[in-house]
Amino acid sequence: MTDALVSLRGIVKHFGELVAIHDATLDIKPGEVHALVGENGAGKSTLMNILYGLLPPTSGAVVLRGKPVSFGGPAEAIAAGIGMVHQHFKLAPSFTVAENIILGAEPALSGGRLDLRTAERDTGDLSQRFGLDLDPRAIVSTLPVGLRQRVEILKALYRQAEILILDEPTAVLTPQETAELFITMRSLAKSGRSVVFITHKLREVLAVSDRISVMRQGRIVSTLDNSEVTADQIASLMVGRTVLLRVAKTEAKPRGGPTLEISNLSVSGDRGTPAVEDLSLTVRPGEIVGLAGVQGNGQDELVESIAGIRRSTAGRIAICGTVPTVGDPVASRRAGLAYVPADRAHVGLSLQSSIWENMAVGHLSAFRKGPFLAAAAARRRCRELIKRFDIRGAGEMTPAGALSGGNQQKVQLARELTRDARLIIAEQPSQGVDIGAIESIHRLLVAMRDEGRAVFVISADLDELMSLCDRLLVIYRGRIVGDIAAADADVEEIGRLMGGSNTDDQAPTRQEAHA
Amino acid sequence: MTDRAAPRPHPVLPRLLRAVGPPLFALVVSFGLGGLLMAVLGKNPFTVYAVLLVGSLSGWPNLAVTLQLTTPLIFTGLAVAIAFRSGIWNIGVEGQMLMGALAAGIVGYAAPLPDWAMVPACLLAALAGGAAWAAIPALLRAYIGVNELVLCLMLNPIALLLTGYVSARVLKAPGPTNKLPDVVDAARLANFSLYSQLNTGIFIALACCALMALFNNGTVRGFEWKLIGLNARFANYGGIRVRRNVIGVMLVSGAIGGLAGAEQVLGVYGAFYDNFSPGYGFDGIAVAMLANSSPIGVLFSAFLFGALNSGSSVLQMELGISKYLVQVLQFIVVLILAARFTFSWRGWRRPLVASAPAVTLPMTLPAEQGTTEA
Ligand SMILES: Nc1ncnc2c1ncn2[C@@H]1O[C@H](COP(=O)(O)OP(=O)(O)OP(=O)(O)O)[C@@H](O)[C@H]1O
Numbered sequence: 001m002t003d004a005l006v007s008l009r010g011i012v013k014h015f016g017e018l019v020a021i022h023d024a025t026l027d028i029k030p031g032e033v034h035a036l037v038g039e040n041g042a043g044k045s046t047l048m049n050i051l052y053g054l055l056p057p058t059s060g061a062v063v064l065r066g067k068p069v070s071f072g073g074p075a076e077a078i079a080a081g082i083g084m085v086h087q088h089f090k091l092a093p094s095f096t097v098a099e100n101i102i103l104g105a106e107p108a109l110s111g112g113r114l115d116l117r118t119a120e121r122d123t124g125d126l127s128q129r130f131g132l133d134l135d136p137r138a139i140v141s142t143l144p145v146g147l148r149q150r151v152e153i154l155k156a157l158y159r160q161a162e163i164l165i166l167d168e169p170t171a172v173l174t175p176q177e178t179a180e181l182f183i184t185m186r187s188l189a190k191s192g193r194s195v196v197f198i199t200h201k202l203r204e205v206l207a208v209s210d211r212i213s214v215m216r217q218g219r220i221v222s223t224l225d226n227s228e229v230t231a232d233q234i235a236s237l238m239v240g241r242t243v244l245l246r247v248a249k250t251e252a253k254p255r256g257g258p259t260l261e262i263s264n265l266s267v268s269g270d271r272g273t274p275a276v277e278d279l280s281l282t283v284r285p286g287e288i289v290g291l292a293g294v295q296g297n298g299q300d301e302l303v304e305s306i307a308g309i310r311r312s313t314a315g316r317i318a319i320c321g322t323v324p325t326v327g328d329p330v331a332s333r334r335a336g337l338a339y340v341p342a343d344r345a346h347v348g349l350s351l352q353s354s355i356w357e358n359m360a361v362g363h364l365s366a367f368r369k370g371p372f373l374a375a376a377a378a379r380r381r382c383r384e385l386i387k388r389f390d391i392r393g394a395g396e397m398t399p400a401g402a403l404s405g406g407n408q409q410k411v412q413l414a415r416e417l418t419r420d421a422r423l424i425i426a427e428q429p430s431q432g433v434d435i436g437a438i439e440s441i442h443r444l445l446v447a448m449r450d451e452g453r454a455v456f457v458i459s460a461d462l463d464e465l466m467s468l469c470d471r472l473l474v475i476y477r478g479r480i481v482g483d484i485a486a487a488d489a490d491v492e493e494i495g496r497l498m499g500g501s502n503t504d505d506q507a508p509t510r511q512e513a514h515a
Numbered sequence: 516m517t518d519r520a521a522p523r524p525h526p527v528l529p530r531l532l533r534a535v536g537p538p539l540f541a542l543v544v545s546f547g548l549g550g551l552l553m554a555v556l557g558k559n560p561f562t563v564y565a566v567l568l569v570g571s572l573s574g575w576p577n578l579a580v581t582l583q584l585t586t587p588l589i590f591t592g593l594a595v596a597i598a599f600r601s602g603i604w605n606i607g608v609e610g611q612m613l614m615g616a617l618a619a620g621i622v623g624y625a626a627p628l629p630d631w632a633m634v635p636a637c638l639l640a641a642l643a644g645g646a647a648w649a650a651i652p653a654l655l656r657a658y659i660g661v662n663e664l665v666l667c668l669m670l671n672p673i674a675l676l677l678t679g680y681v682s683a684r685v686l687k688a689p690g691p692t693n694k695l696p697d698v699v700d701a702a703r704l705a706n707f708s709l710y711s712q713l714n715t716g717i718f719i720a721l722a723c724c725a726l727m728a729l730f731n732n733g734t735v736r737g738f739e740w741k742l743i744g745l746n747a748r749f750a751n752y753g754g755i756r757v758r759r760n761v762i763g764v765m766l767v768s769g770a771i772g773g774l775a776g777a778e779q780v781l782g783v784y785g786a787f788y789d790n791f792s793p794g795y796g797f798d799g800i801a802v803a804m805l806a807n808s809s810p811i812g813v814l815f816s817a818f819l820f821g822a823l824n825s826g827s828s829v830l831q832m833e834l835g836i837s838k839y840l841v842q843v844l845q846f847i848v849v850l851i852l853a854a855r856f857t858f859s860w861r862g863w864r865r866p867l868v869a870s871a872p873a874v875t876l877p878m879t880l881p882a883e884q885g886t887t888e889a
């Protein structure tokens with residue numbers, strides 16, 4: 001193909017014995033948004049890391065503008081006009097937006113002094129040109145995720161990227177932020193650049209891409225024009241079977257006293273400012289309650305204080321009728337909590353430890369023989385869970401960090417959902433997980449509900465909440481501003497509540513304040 | 516699709532290679548650099564290495580000296596390693612060793628105990644002395660949030676001055692030397708070599724190695740400590756009491772450091788002498804790094820450092836080369852290993868290698884800071 005800006009030809013990548021990429025061939029045309037979809041562990045991130053020069057291919061060729069190239073590292077790929085935004089951002093949090101953007105490509109004055117003025121001007125120009133509103137002087141750590149992502153994108157554009165790779169950029173975004181990102185992606189394509197977009201959300205694929213490539217087991221199995229496919233078709237190409245895109249469940253039958261009862265809770269955020277204020281809520285056995293809200297409205301602090309990872313300043317949390325010691329994770333767990341955190345890389349997993357070790361944590365009392373650890377039993381159980389949760393590309397001895405993102409998520413889900421807990425708190429349960437696995441995770445959560453457990457789900461994905469939950473709570477600035485039965489829920493109304501428009505207080509949300 | 520089958524658990528040989536490879540690499544490079552240095556100084560590196568090798572290993576007399584010098588390094592290496600593995604830099608082992616030695620020295624001459632109880636009592640005193648000295652940074656760190664690295668570093672000279680004061684003023688033995696009175700014969704660890712001060716303390720050291728290997732790989736506590744070292748936030752989230760365990764790690768580490776002192780007092784000198792240590796506690800840091808915190812590795816690296824130290828005196832006698840040359844070699848090893856830690860962090864997209872202590876101190880727990888504020 002002569003009209004391709006870049007093509008990957010017959011790429012093969014081995015990790016030891018594992019063949020991660022298996023003869024993958026992909027053409028990216030100039031001016032297109034190219035979606036790359038596939039199951040967890042299909043090899044999407046690996047393939048793009050090869051294009052970006054982070055990983056050397058075992059064999060195969062990268063052909064850029066008709067010439068074969070071989071990148072020794074990302075620096076060479078960047079110089080050739082390739083930019084990539086990873087799912088875990090790589091920004092320096094204490095630097096300003098402008099400083100982050102120029103980092104590594106600093107404009108210099110005579111004598112090697114840093115030309116910050118130019119940097120700020122360039123950053124401003126760039127963000128205007130692409131409609132990416134950003135204050136060049138804002139400190140990155142104070143920005144919400146959506147804006148941090150803009151910094152990453154601008155950073156790539158500042159380096160004259162012609163091809164921009166976005167690895168699951170929407171996994172952490174709110175619907176509003178996602179919509180803004182799509183506008184940016186379209187305008188980039190219009191200016192002749194190419195965007196490669198990895199996602200698990202088929203609605204997004206259809207909304208924004210020109211062409212769609214489906215990866216399966218290390219191969220590109222097909223590349224299609226957006227106009228010729230439906231979501232169901234993509235799903236079955238990815239998974240090899242038809243997938244239920246909506247949760248099938250019966251009416252909830254909550255019964256008995258509350259499993260989680262929070263009254264008048266106040267919690268401070270990292271900077272000592274109140275994050276949760278005088279908040280009360282209950283979750284009863286046999287129901288799935290969802291917490292909707294724009295990120296940064298106190299969700300993290302609320303969940304962390306239930307889990308005992310953060311201390312509350314006032315109020316009371318009761319789990320199954322007992323009040324665990326404030327700020328003690330052990331007590332919360334004993335009271336009957338299982339918790340799937342959103343930050344799996346730092347809180348929910350030890351990436352350097354093997355899968356069995358990750359799965360044994362929180363279950364240690366079952367594998368204790370006096371002072372000794374029954375490692376063989378723990379490994380055996382881990383093998384069972386790997387099978388049951390369909391964790392791919394791994395044995396029980398593999399370090400968790402070698403798994404693909406979605407499979408890492410399954411490891412922490414497997415560990416927490418197999419705890420004998422009355423209360424399950426799941427933050428972003430399907431983050432980075434492919435549609436087939438989402439289906440089974442949702443089915444599992446519904447089954448746990450039907451057994452009479454209480455399930456509390458926190459997610460940025462409103463679609464997920466609406467289809468999974470029985471009742472929706474909306475959080476705004478640390479308070480619950482809406483409590484709606486999911487059956488009567490209406491996206492518009494929830495969106496309004498999330499934006500705070502039903503409260504008397506009309507001050508801008510954190511996000512608007514920074515924009 | 517057979518080619519995509521899940522990888523089997525790694526076979527033993529490659530695993531061994533991966534564990535042993537980096538330290539061997541560091542050794543080869545540092546010996547190479549050391550050789551270059553000697554060549555620049557006008558010595559033939561091959562002669563120097565030959566003298567080192569013969570001087571430390573050939574014949575029982577030389578070997579006995581090497582083993583004598585290995586023994587304290589096993590203790591201090593283990594003390595540092597057990598802390599490393601939990602992500603804590605206990606660089607205060609030197610001070611903990613001195614306090615252990617002082618405790619053993621006092622009990623060894625002053626305790627009115629039956630003969631059979633003397634050695635156990637001295638060892639217990641040493642364990643307690645080392646642990647007590649380690650408790651200072653452990654508790655201050657856990658409850659007030661003082662940086663343990665700085666504290667440990669400051670506590671080392673304080674321990675030296677304190678033990679010096681006790682042995683020169685308070686409990687000084689009559690005579691010109693600053694020392695405590697000799698320990699009673701029943702408190703001595705039997706010496707079994709004519710040519711050196713090699714004593715039964717080496718068996719205690721070997722037993723400690725074995726116990727620690729068992730502890731690390733076989734017990735729940737050992738599992739928890741490793742997890743704290745790899746990711747303290749995860750451990751805390753998962754229901755492991757991080758603060759309490761970190762104090763425990765420091766106490767155990769200090770106690771093992773104290774044993775190093777007991778071996779010197781009961782086995783080598785027969786009394787507490789002021790300023791007896793040539794820096795065994797500091798060498799322990801290098802030993803633990805080279806061993807990648809594995810107790811079996813400590814055995815080998817302590818032996819290597821012991822051999823270098825014992826060979827170095829021969830070097831001085833035979834070739835007139837300063838024994839500090841050997842220290843330079845040891846420093847290069849440490850530098851290369853330190854570089855490897857940073858490299859392994861940069862080199863991988865996803866961290867795969869469980870290399871020793873994280874460079875940032877994971878004792879800092881967000882939740883725990885919250886607790887201390889409130
Ligand atoms: N550094 C590594 N070492 C060993 N195996 C790896 C490594 N990186 C990836 N793999 C394996 O390669 C395969 C492909 O992983 P990759 O991360 O590309 O998947 P993915 O398609 O991005 O999945 P996800 O949607 O879950 O992010 C997986 O089986 C994974 O376990």
Ligand SMILES: [Mg+2]
Nearest residue numbers: 044045404405
């Ligand atoms: Mg991925």
